[in-house]
Amino acid sequence: MVTFPVALVVALALMVALSRPLLEARRPVSSLPLLAGMILGPSLTGLIPPEMLDATAPILALAGGWLALTAAESWDLGTLRRSGAGRRILLTGVPALTMVLLAILWPSAVILARGLPALASLLAPAVILACASIALDPTAVRESLARTPRPGPVMRTAPLAASLALGAALAATPIASGLHATFVTLLPWVVLWHIAGTLVFGAALGVLFAGLIRLAQGRGAIAALLVALPLVAYGVARLVEMPPLALVFVAGVVLANDPLRRDLVFTILREHHLAFSVAVLLLAGARVPAASGEGFQAVFLLMAASVAVARPLAWRFVPSVGVTMDQALPMSPLAILIAQEIMFWPGSIWILPAMTPAIVAVAFVIDEAAWLMLWRNK
Amino acid sequence: MGDPVFWTGLVTLVGAAAAVASRRFHVPAVCGALVSAAALAQALGLSSRLAEVPYAADGVRLTAFMALALLCLLAGAEIQPGAVAGAARSLMIGAAAQAAAVGLAVFATGRALGMPSPEAALLAAAALAASPAAIVAATTEGRARGATTQRALLLSSLSVALSLLAVSLLDARAQRSWQDVLSGLPLSLMLGCIGGLAIVVPLSRMTSRPAIVACLGAGGLLMVGLARAATEGQGHLVVMTLTAGLAMGSLCANRTLVREALRDLAFPCAIVFFALSGTALPDTPLAMITFGAVAVFAARALALGAVALVTRGARRGLSEAATLFPMMPVAPVAASGATLAMPLVAGAFVPRGDGQQGELAAILLGAAMLSVVVGTIATRRALARAGEMADLAEDPESWRASMR
Numbered sequence: 001m002v003t004f005p006v007a008l009v010v011a012l013a014l015m016v017a018l019s020r021p022l023l024e025a026r027r028p029v030s031s032l033p034l035l036a037g038m039i040l041g042p043s044l045t046g047l048i049p050p051e052m053l054d055a056t057a058p059i060l061a062l063a064g065g066w067l068a069l070t071a072a073e074s075w076d077l078g079t080l081r082r083s084g085a086g087r088r089i090l091l092t093g094v095p096a097l098t099m100v101l102l103a104i105l106w107p108s109a110v111i112l113a114r115g116l117p118a119l120a121s122l123l124a125p126a127v128i129l130a131c132a133s134i135a136l137d138p139t140a141v142r143e144s145l146a147r148t149p150r151p152g153p154v155m156r157t158a159p160l161a162a163s164l165a166l167g168a169a170l171a172a173t174p175i176a177s178g179l180h181a182t183f184v185t186l187l188p189w190v191v192l193w194h195i196a197g198t199l200v201f202g203a204a205l206g207v208l209f210a211g212l213i214r215l216a217q218g219r220g221a222i223a224a225l226l227v228a229l230p231l232v233a234y235g236v237a238r239l240v241e242m243p244p245l246a247l248v249f250v251a252g253v254v255l256a257n258d259p260l261r262r263d264l265v266f267t268i269l270r271e272h273h274l275a276f277s278v279a280v281l282l283l284a285g286a287r288v289p290a291a292s293g294e295g296f297q298a299v300f301l302l303m304a305a306s307v308a309v310a311r312p313l314a315w316r317f318v319p320s321v322g323v324t325m326d327q328a329l330p331m332s333p334l335a336i337l338i339a340q341e342i343m344f345w346p347g348s349i350w351i352l353p354a355m356t357p358a359i360v361a362v363a364f365v366i367d368e369a370a371w372l373m374l375w376r377n378k
Numbered sequence: 379m380g381d382p383v384f385w386t387g388l389v390t391l392v393g394a395a396a397a398v399a400s401r402r403f404h405v406p407a408v409c410g411a412l413v414s415a416a417a418l419a420q421a422l423g424l425s426s427r428l429a430e431v432p433y434a435a436d437g438v439r440l441t442a443f444m445a446l447a448l449l450c451l452l453a454g455a456e457i458q459p460g461a462v463a464g465a466a467r468s469l470m471i472g473a474a475a476q477a478a479a480v481g482l483a484v485f486a487t488g489r490a491l492g493m494p495s496p497e498a499a500l501l502a503a504a505a506l507a508a509s510p511a512a513i514v515a516a517t518t519e520g521r522a523r524g525a526t527t528q529r530a531l532l533l534s535s536l537s538v539a540l541s542l543l544a545v546s547l548l549d550a551r552a553q554r555s556w557q558d559v560l561s562g563l564p565l566s567l568m569l570g571c572i573g574g575l576a577i578v579v580p581l582s583r584m585t586s587r588p589a590i591v592a593c594l595g596a597g598g599l600l601m602v603g604l605a606r607a608a609t610e611g612q613g614h615l616v617v618m619t620l621t622a623g624l625a626m627g628s629l630c631a632n633r634t635l636v637r638e639a640l641r642d643l644a645f646p647c648a649i650v651f652f653a654l655s656g657t658a659l660p661d662t663p664l665a666m667i668t669f670g671a672v673a674v675f676a677a678r679a680l681a682l683g684a685v686a687l688v689t690r691g692a693r694r695g696l697s698e699a700a701t702l703f704p705m706m707p708v709a710p711v712a713a714s715g716a717t718l719a720m721p722l723v724a725g726a727f728v729p730r731g732d733g734q735q736g737e738l739a740a741i742l743l744g745a746a747m748l749s750v751v752v753g754t755i756a757t758r759r760a761l762a763r764a765g766e767m768a769d770l771a772e773d774p775e776s777w778r779a780s781m782r
Binding site: 273 | 387401437440588589595644645649650
């Protein structure tokens with residue numbers, strides 16, 4: 001057990017040493033905790049032992065859920081209606097992006113499947129991988145927009161588009177898990193059950209917590225309830241076998257549409273966003289499985305690179321969403337968690353589910369490096 | 379049904395809802411969180427459910443330890459040695475006198491309850507510790523500032539150190555291993571200093587609130603990791619984090635910002651920690667626990683009150699005694715088959731001791747819960763009487779403002 005604090009000290013030292021030059025360049029340093037986690041996790045050095053990772057499950061659930069709640073902020077129905085952008089983005093942007101990504105990822109999935117019988121089971125993981133990789137980080141996009149000198153009306157909807165993209169990525173999880181279950185059980189209503197269940201349970205939790213938050217006096221009490229929300233949602237999601245992040249996100253959308261406490265709730269959420277973001281990246285990085293197997297490394301790197309290249313290109317093909325090239329680069333940390341969720345599906349024994357989190361994690365690092373280079377060149 | 383995420387969430391939700399409700403009835407939030415979580419855990423047999431799943435209890439424990447670490451970092455950072463420098467001698471005498479009185483009273487109670495001398499002595503040693511977490515939760519909730527608050531924080535920190543020393547001595551005597559006595563407290567202090575410095579270096583460069591919160595979170599996790607690593611060397615999370623907090627409060631360049639960030643974190647951390655601590659009681663017959671717990675609580679309270687009256691004069695003495703009523707929810711962990719070892723584990727995590735060890739742990743936890751519930755109410759009253767926080771009866775407007 002001595003290895004765990006050693007790992008933490010190494011991770012902290014690594015982050016402190018590397019973050020200074022990046023902070024001086026005024027760039028986000030999201031890849032550092034992810035890389036620290038990947039290096040210290042059981043798959044590489046093993047300084048963070050597997051039993052410690054099991055014990056950190058509630059902390060990871062809390063941190064991931066917190067990020068999903070924060071991302072729901074821009075899903076304010078009033079703003080959506082006023083901007084008129086929501087429908088445009090939903091109808092054109094997200095499906096177009098998903099299709100572009102699927103067009104790139106699908107051949108890879110076919111190659112990996114090595115035969116038609118496996119194709120059906122690979123469809124859902126491929127959708128997940130595609131959708132996970134369109135998940136933008138609304139907070140980073142908001143910061144990027146703030147640095148833009150004269151943003152146009154379309155560009156001003158960029159945080160909204162990013163949040164919608166993240167929402168679409170999360171919404172894809174129940175759809176894909178339903179598809180997956182349908183292929184396994186041959187029961188078509190499973191897809192509907194997953195979608196409806198996620199919406200119903202998420203909305204119920206959102207209404208319950210919105211009521212409690214209205215009763216609460218003071219920031220501290222609201223913060224305590226916000227700590228409980230992701231944990232309860234994760235627990236409920238596991239009990240009813242729904243995707244937990246999507247459930248938390250739906251609850252967050254309910255909170256975002258509560259005019260009475262909305263501002264206070266999201267101020268608290270944003271204040272702790274960075275801490276939970278670091279926690280998600282560190283712990284999710286430590287959970288990334290090692291690449292192994294014959295020919296695995298090449299396919300792995302090929303897919304990671306294709307995701308990293310396809311993401312900003314895909315966003316460029318959909319100008320109506322208002323997201324610029326550099327705003328499209330920061331991938332949400334939740335993308336790694338979305339990719340990890342599919343590892344827990346029953347029957348997920350295929351090569352793609354196992355390596356999906358690693359692919360997304362590597363794409364995340366390439367993504368941020370590209371963003372850094374773009375910014376330096378400006 | 380042993381999913382640690384679900385149970386952590388449910389217990390935290392029930393604790394937070396009860397905290398919200400208890401504030402409406404002008405009762406400290408931690409009381410509501412602790413009592414409601416304890417009732418829920420007893421009704422559902424939570425400790426048995428968690429024991430069924432590997433690492434489930436470990437997951438709950440780690441979450442609670444994180445919250446405890448942040449609370450104790452705040453308690454340490456709030457202590458301003460300069461403010462009580464003139465009263466160092468009286469503080470030391472007060473701490474020693476209280477420890478002696480509480481130790482004797484609880485030992486006598488343990489013997490009267492029919493415990494053998496070694497177990498009664500361990501009960502007394504563990505009962506010495508006042509809970510810095512409960513005190514800092516009460517002072518932060520009411521935004522208390524002043525000399526009595528400072529004395530309460532310092533005395534509770536000293537009492538934890540004395541308790542650790544006493545338990546180590548008793549354990550060493552039983553096991554004939556004096557290495558533990560030499561290593562326990564100094565190791566905790568040393569690791570606390572190292573951890574504190576490791577947090578101070580990056581923290582001093584930070585100016586934005588989110589970055590400070592992120593650094594404090596990493597610091598809390600680091601302290602928990604160090605405490606886990608030092609378990610075999612009798613390291614103690616509370617002593618370590620208090621020391622680290624003291625180092626932060628003294629050395630950090632932006633200590634005001636850090637304290638403000640920690641105060642913001644204090645309430646949710648207190649709810650999480652005390653709610654999860656409320657799930658600690660093992661499945662032991664409640665009548666036996668209740669009788670023993672009330673006896674230990676009463677003995678401790680009487681001893682604290684008597685010493686404070688003698689050493690500090692009636693009004694101030696009673697105020698100070700009241701602030702020390704919350705007892706640390708410590709539980710002795712069975713280090714070997716024959717003896718009880720260090721009081722490392724807070725709340726939720728009583729090992730399933732059998733026979734007298736299980737009974738002793740249950741009595742100690744029952745007394746601690748009773749002390750936290752009664753003690754936080756008494757602490758708030760005492761601090762209001764000392765003029766260091768708003769009083770509901772005298773100034774309801776200020777009191778309501780302090781709760782916002």
